[in-house]
Amino acid sequence: MKKTGFLLFLLLFIVMMVSVQDRAAAAAGNVQIILDGNELKVSKDTKVTNVNGSTMVPFRVIGENLGFDVKWEQKSQKVLISKDSKSIELIVNQKNATVNGKKLSLDNPPLLQNNIVVVPVRFVSEQMGIHVSWDGANQTVYLTTAASDPPKSDSGTGAGNGDVPVPDPLPGTSPSGGTSTTEPGEVSDPSTTVPPTSGNALISGISFSENRLMIASQGSSITPKVFKMSGPDRIVVDLPNAGFSSDFLGGANAAAGKQGQLDVSGYPDVTNIRYSLFSSSPSTVRVVIDLSSPKEYSVYSDPSGPGLLIIDLNKSDSTPANPVGGNGKKVVVIDAGHGDQDPGTLGYSKKKEKDFNLAVAQKVGQLLANEPNIDFVLTRSDDTFLKLEERARIANDLNADVFVSIHANSGPIAASGSETYYQRDASKALANVMHKYLVTATGLPDRGVKYGNFHVIRETKMPAVLLEVGYLSNPKDEAALFSESVQNNVAQGIVNGIKEYLGIQ
Template identity: 65%
Template structure:
């Protein structure tokens, strides 16, 4: 955590300066995405280009990290400290000191418009932050886990520790390019074990995406600004060879949908964003910032939907028609909230999401049930937002999936919580199936005053499937077979409770 924080702070410093007068220009429109989240860029502290390198003012990140920073005006020194890590940088000096060790810089720090900046290359190489550059989209991607953050070719740009190229100042609006390796025209990469994008359509203010060949595609959906847009990344996915027969697809695997008559949307674009691993990106260009809901099609036909029909922050999801029961599945925690950390450093949020997605796949085959996942990827929702989704949908059942933790590694077993008497029968049924699925100790059905099962208006339960603090429970919960069994148990319990 120390390394991540310090690294990130440096990141905020950004600019490179040569011994001679530097060439500095604003990198207009350039954005920074950290672990999938776009950073806010103050108007007076934007990304800049110095002698061909893209740099970021330190305060863009530093103000949010709680580092101890000291600036000595007279000596032009900046001291940055977090825990046991301490760095000293001096304006116009081509070396920095990290914990007493001198480290060379390609370019010295620079005092630019009141902010001290350092080369982003230095940050990535010395501090371990993975950095890549999307020249078409004019975006710097940062990753704190060392992975290639944008999927860009690792041999180019900052991902390899080299200088990030100056962004094209033209008006191109593609969110990504098709790196080498794709077949001309079709965008098919020929990789084994990946899904195929078979269709894209937009109607009723909803983007519909069809895939086939791999049931494990989990779209990553996020927003970007300046201009406003919604981005959908499909990992381990390539264009179907037949897609070009029904949709425009250029030789470099890019295309646009002809969209008109929708006040929210100015256009929809798609491209083979990466060939290693193969990733398709779809972009909804918006006329203004817009709330949305993203969820698998309840019919279970392999479709994924991004719905722009939101009157408020709550998804307006077309479910519950034709007398179908409505089920909301809530994967606890997410993104910045990892939940409990397991015995071997696993994260509860990952277990919760894995089971929720499997439940969704199973519910998609149920003809009398419509379902909504509160989250289908690693995103964060406030508890009140999870509740609001269920209440506004007038759902029949709400199930929140969690894993437990205790101060001792001895605690083990499955338990189910309810808060209102109206939820107790649902809790009893689901707990029966949960214990059968996990094979863990039966810790019973219990009262719990948790927000998501207290404030929801329908029968609602919270499942603590097992204890991640127990090494045996943890291994069980992260078994693919057990997760599938738990998912099937949840579906069977819901059906029994609803009389289906």
């Protein structure tokens, strides 16, 4: 009897394991890739799979469907992908890639599955300038080339549907989760809207600097509803017919359930800024600025079309606020590279590049706040993610005078020093001035001013540079870059370089 019972248990266990494996196999093969509205076709034995959150595709699919030149080196286990002036080198089971000679880290390495090499589609596509978004509810990856509009079937809600209210829900919400027609203490401002358009916009970045909340979006125009509430004092920004970009909601934000908050330390008027997908019918993003006391505000957006919405708290009761760069001030955009789910390079002791970039950018912002002839904007003021094209578009929409992107480098352990990159001839003079101050500030070897075809300094319209402050892969450089004194020196050097270039005393 015991033997019979054991055999029955064993049989049941085998049936359960087969069922689990079948479901896993079905899930693995259920990921779709849509390129400019058309599904990529792959053979039966080359299914698209999801590995630890990364969509992996056979590297041949990349070449056949995206027009890249792909090669496989059997002996070295390398995948070589190239198009125009961009080249990518991937190695099976290695979490480092080489892009135009520069090493970058991967969340998941290329794999060899059933004698077929699969590669992470997001990494390859974005390096080649293709926009990638993820619809978790439908297990679909959308690829959009520069010549195409963002796919309308991608709602931009990331991990799926459902309402997630802002923490500490506001009074006056309807039972369904949307906003009621009027809310207690609501003060509407009809001048704060821009012409509406059909379809959902995608919120791709939220940042706060110089007492200004900036919301970057793509796709359709947004008609914001901005109003004040009391008990406690706050400014509410509702963005109807809008959702979050899947990139913006990656990493920690996705895990938190489509909600998050910004770091507002150093701004006494504001105690917190929080955001969430407030409603899904219609899809509505809500951003709340919690205030220490009642505060006036003004709202303006890029007049040329959708892209950048600014809620400016620098407004007195009697004087309307000026847009960024008002009163003849020079406009400077400081870009902290990477952020959130994109850590950048990892250092010798696993410190993250994104943390160094942000720390220096915030210090630069604190110094620029004391410059009466300079108005500045940080592309990100905390650990959030902003796509490369959004960083460049913020600077372009603001008609900035200078753009500075802050990064740290990676390479062989012996590599050390500071580099400054420019892409256009109009940026060479800025690069020379910035590099002079950078080398002095770090005390690291001078690796020179160099040409680099980086997106943020290529697509910006004003003089723009990308600073590689030092090598995190070198233990001595890493220790220096994460010291408070060097970060302060670098921040001051950046400010001094900007002032010299702009001719400001």
